[in-house]
Amino acid sequence: MYLVTAAEMGQLDRLASSEYLVPSIVLMENAGLRVVESIRRHFQDRVKNRRVLIFCGKGNNGGDGLVVARHLLNQGAEVKVFLLARPEDLRGDARTNLEIYQKMGGRIFPLLGESHLQRADIALLYADLVVDAIFGTGFKGAAMGLPAAVITMINKAHRDTVAVDLPSGLEADTGRAFGPCIQATWTVTFALPKLGLVVEPGASYTGRLEVADIGIPQKLIDSQRFNLHLLTPAWCRSCLPKREASGHKGLYGHVLAVGGSPGLTGAIALAATAALRAGAGLVTAAVPRGVHGILEMKTTEVMTCPLPETPGGYLSREALDPIVERLAACDVLALGPGLSRDPATVELVKELLPRLKVPAVVDADALNALATDTSILTGDHGPLVLTPHPGEMARLVGTTAARVQEDRLEIARKYAREWQVVLLLKGARTIIAWPDGQAYINPTGNSGMATAGSGDVLTGIIAGLMAQGLEPGVAAALGAFLHGAAGDEARASLGQHALLAGDLLNFLPAVCRNLEVEAGVTAGLGRD
Ligand SMILES: NC(=O)C1=CN([C@@H]2O[C@H](COP(=O)(O)OP(=O)(O)OC[C@H]3O[C@@H](n4cnc5c(N)ncnc54)[C@H](O)[C@@H]3O)[C@@H](O)[C@H]2O)[C@@H](O)CC1
Numbered sequence: 107m108y109l110v111t112a113a114e115m116g117q118l119d120r121l122a123s124s125e126y127l128v129p130s131i132v133l134m135e136n137a138g139l140r141v142v143e144s145i146r147r148h149f150q151d152r153v154k155n156r157r158v159l160i161f162c163g164k165g166n167n168g169g170d171g172l173v174v175a176r177h178l179l180n181q182g183a184e185v186k187v188f189l190l191a192r193p194e195d196l197r198g199d200a201r202t203n204l205e206i207y208q209k210m211g212g213r214i215f216p217l218l219g220e221s222h223l224q225r226a227d228i229a230l231l232y233a234d235l236v237v238d239a240i241f242g243t244g245f246k247g248a249a250m251g252l253p254a255a256v257i258t259m260i261n262k263a264h265r266d267t268v269a270v271d272l273p274s275g276l277e278a279d280t281g282r283a284f285g286p287c288i289q290a291t292w293t294v295t296f297a298l299p300k301l302g303l304v305v306e307p308g309a310s311y312t313g314r315l316e317v318a319d320i321g322i323p324q325k326l327i328d329s330q331r332f333n334l335h336l337l338t339p340a341w342c343r344s345c346l347p348k349r350e351a352s353g354h355k356g357l358y359g360h361v362l363a364v365g366g367s368p369g370l371t372g373a374i375a376l377a378a379t380a381a382l383r384a385g386a387g388l389v390t391a392a393v394p395r396g397v398h399g400i401l402e403m404k405t406t407e408v409m410t411c412p413l414p415e416t417p418g419g420y421l422s423r424e425a426l427d428p429i430v431e432r433l434a435a436c437d438v439l440a441l442g443p444g445l446s447r448d449p450a451t452v453e454l455v456k457e458l459l460p461r462l463k464v465p466a467v468v469d470a471d472a473l474n475a476l477a478t479d480t481s482i483l484t485g486d487h488g489p490l491v492l493t494p495h496p497g498e499m500a501r502l503v504g505t506t507a508a509r510v511q512e513d514r515l516e517i518a519r520k521y522a523r524e525w526q527v528v529l530l531l532k533g534a535r536t537i538i539a540w541p542d543g544q545a546y547i548n549p550t551g552n553s554g555m556a557t558a559g560s561g562d563v564l565t566g567i568i569a570g571l572m573a574q575g576l577e578p579g580v581a582a583a584l585g586a587f588l589h590g591a592a593g594d595e596a597r598a599s600l601g602q603h604a605l606l607a608g609d610l611l612n613f614l615p616a617v618c619r620n621l622e623v624e625a626g627v628t629a630g631l632g633r634d
């Protein structure tokens with residue numbers, strides 16, 4: 107599903123009217139009606155006598171709020187509209203909707219100065235629901251003055267709150283709030299999700315996200331060339347590798363996982379097992395000879411292979427040829443989990459990558475090895491998926507993790523293009539940037555997954571999917587989704603504090619099974 111900026115959404119709205127002759131007031135009517143339907147679901151269809159406060163700004167977002175007000179009034183709710191503008195300041199469709207609402211006897215309470223705040227504050231005490239229609243995609247910068255005071259007052263009241271299109275105070279394009287911002291229970295956004303709703307901190311203000319069809323012609327949406335996408339269960343389901351009734355293990359690919367070092371055998375064991383859980387037919391884990399016996403004890407279905415090591419027990423330069431030989435019988439390499447930063451191992455990584463004839467997932471210390479010489483990335487290389495966390499990304503591009511976090515999307519996109527790799531930038535709302543400029547944002551996952559070994563599981567899942575023939579970009583996106591969804595299932599059952607990376611392996615089957623059986627899902631965004 108496309109993710110759009112405010113300007114892209116505005117363009118779609120305009121083209122719907124100018125090219126397809128859909129009157130803008132019809133779009134506004136549909137938008138309001140979708141919110142009313144969502145509110146009815148919230149109240150299990152019993153809206154009569156519900157006390158609903160609707161806060162409206164002077165723009166079209168406020169116009170949507172007035173449509174909501176009119177329909178709820180019609181359906182017997184006790185509606186109060188607080189207007190953060192003088193009625194004569196409203197224009198166009200918003201003005202028309204104000205007038206209809208007033209003709210129906212709907213009440214408007216002005217919210218224009220400090221003296222009006224108290225009345226709204228008292229009403230909030232008794233409200234069953236707050237509808238936030240103060241600002242939508244037209245908002246820029248910070249809420250200040252009266253709107254800021256109103257937003258703060260609504261948040262302090264802790265009432266169930268539905269945001270219309272966007273939580274007021276949030277920038278649609280960045281997901282940042284430079285002043286107070288509505289903390290929504292849920293948000294009904296129109297036509298397509300806005301980028302700011304799905305990246306942090308915007309996603310946290312948004313609450314549960316519903317995407318509502320307001321009648322913008324699908325043909326118009328399909329004709330756009332947006333290059334940012336939100337991963338959805340339906341898309342992921344369509345990408346799941348197919349299993350043949352007569353399939354055998356040779357058909358589902360062979361992963362070679364290279365990594366491990368003294369004290370870090372768990373990382374490679376997790377990655378290798380995750381590759382099998384993701385459906386790979388065969389997985390071989392190749393590790394320094396000294397830890398090979400430990401790996402044998404830790405894993406059952408994984409095949410293992412001892413490699414030459416340095417006196418300290420790290421993979422040595424002599425491991426190069428055996429790895430290349432092994433790879434001749436494999437479909438994909440997973441490189442990095444538990445590898446260490448020993449200088450000999452760093453050299454090994456740098457010599458191995460240019461010799462690859464199979465696609466590779468490069469993670470952890472293999473990324474740190476690359477950071478010592480990024481000419482490998484700028485030169486000719488085969489298909490690569492890089493899976494850095496912000497710290498590893500910062501080392502790769504010579505900046506700080508804070509800088510990477512400030513501009514996650516643009517940085518991921520820039521280097522995916524520049525290096526011609528699939529770049530998966532981890533963190534809350536993982537980004538998967540493709541070399542052709544397309545980028546995906548993953549809505550699944552939770553902070554319980556910020557735990558040792560979680561990244562190793564992701565590496566294994568992606569490699570396992572690639573072994574089954576998925577394109578690297580698709581495998582990375584689907585892998586991120588499955589990994590996060592397994593984390594969400596694990597959290598639902600175990601809570602987030604005690605969650606271990608190994609638990610992800612145990613919840614992955616349920617997630618895959620759900621995708622196998624679910625016949626397409628709406629824009630569900632994981633659990634809130
Ligand atoms: N055809 C359309 O364009 C449709 C628009 N719709 C609604 O219209 C919204 C966009 O409407 P608008 O473009 O009128 O904009 P908004 O209603 O989002 O708000 C814009 C108003 O807020 C003011 N503003 C912006 N930043 C501010 C700040 N930092 N502090 C104080 N005031 C600020 C602007 O000057 C303007 O008056 C969408 O979010 C959606 O809810 C829907 O009705 C569907 C159809």
Ligand SMILES: [K+]
Nearest residue numbers: 238241270272
């Ligand atoms: K809003």
